[in-house]
Amino acid sequence: MSVAPEPCSGVFFDSQPACPVSRPAGLPCEAFFLQAMTTNPTRKHSPLLTRWTALLSLAAAFVTWELVSRYGGLPAFILPAPEQVASRFWRALADGSLLTHTAVTLAEILLGLLAGTVAAMALGYAVAKSRLFERLVAPYLVASQAIPIVAIAPLLVIWFGPGMFSKVLICALIVFFPVLVNTVVGVRAVPRALHDLMRSLRATRGQIIRRLEVPAALPVLLGGLRIGATLSVIGAVVGELVGADKGLGFLVNSARGQYDTALVFVAVFTLIALALALYGAVAWLEKKLLSWQESHA
Numbered sequence: 001m002s003v004a005p006e007p008c009s010g011v012f013f014d015s016q017p018a019c020p021v022s023r024p025a026g027l028p029c030e031a032f033f034l035q036a037m038t039t040n041p042t043r044k045h046s047p048l049l050t051r052w053t054a055l056l057s058l059a060a061a062f063v064t065w066e067l068v069s070r071y072g073g074l075p076a077f078i079l080p081a082p083e084q085v086a087s088r089f090w091r092a093l094a095d096g097s098l099l100t101h102t103a104v105t106l107a108e109i110l111l112g113l114l115a116g117t118v119a120a121m122a123l124g125y126a127v128a129k130s131r132l133f134e135r136l137v138a139p140y141l142v143a144s145q146a147i148p149i150v151a152i153a154p155l156l157v158i159w160f161g162p163g164m165f166s167k168v169l170i171c172a173l174i175v176f177f178p179v180l181v182n183t184v185v186g187v188r189a190v191p192r193a194l195h196d197l198m199r200s201l202r203a204t205r206g207q208i209i210r211r212l213e214v215p216a217a218l219p220v221l222l223g224g225l226r227i228g229a230t231l232s233v234i235g236a237v238v239g240e241l242v243g244a245d246k247g248l249g250f251l252v253n254s255a256r257g258q259y260d261t262a263l264v265f266v267a268v269f270t271l272i273a274l275a276l277a278l279y280g281a282v283a284w285l286e287k288k289l290l291s292w293q294e295s296h297a
Helices: 029-037 047-071 082-094 097-129 131-146 149-160 164-188 192-200 205-242 248-257 261-289 291-295
Strands: 005-007 022-024
Touching: 047 082, 082 097, 082 261, 097 131, 097 164, 097 205, 097 248, 097 261, 131 164, 149 164, 149 205, 164 205, 192 205, 205 248, 205 261, 248 261, 261 291
Parallel strands: none
Antiparallel strands: 005 022
């Protein structure tokens, strides 16, 4: 059934004249413009099916682990059984050491993720809007990614000390590039026709950024943030492995030196849980911020 179009009001641009284009009746003006920028054609799967698939995969992994540890003839300091790791987890949780080290690593991750994301978004927007600026900074950005973070982490620890700042800096550096690239791609993906339309309605620069460029770049930007959220965990651990007296990376180093492999597994599983939690938080944020895609797809 066809829907009769109706003109947009001037509410979208804050008391500007009526929009010269038409939109379907009942569709808010802002949603009409955002719908023109992107679509969401992905196929949806049942959440229950996805959940059961993940649980079955996890159960299969644990059964395989149990069988290999029990019948593989490997000593416990090489491959501890799941029950040994669980017992070590409760001991570390009871004495408070696991929570202490986890809190330190989580603080480094969150601060590094925040600092890297803010810096990447600011620089990425400037690169996306200026080809000259892109030519100036591109060689340095590419060169920074050609050097593995493991190679420069010892230098950063030497320069800035073994405290939290060096770990936050390492996290920020490893998060920076994927978020920057996605910011550039997202901002440049905004159709030029929409920019022309905004200017014809005498929208200010702030309105163009807030109402057009940010919503248009958001899907791509949040994709980069998903990658950055998981990479930030790697950055924190790399910094702690190089030099630290607390944190999950330090716990891995300490347990490895004592051949306490069960504790190494506990620290690794805690890091995996942190990465999954951060990834899930970004996915939840993406669902909330991009709910208009599903409503008007």
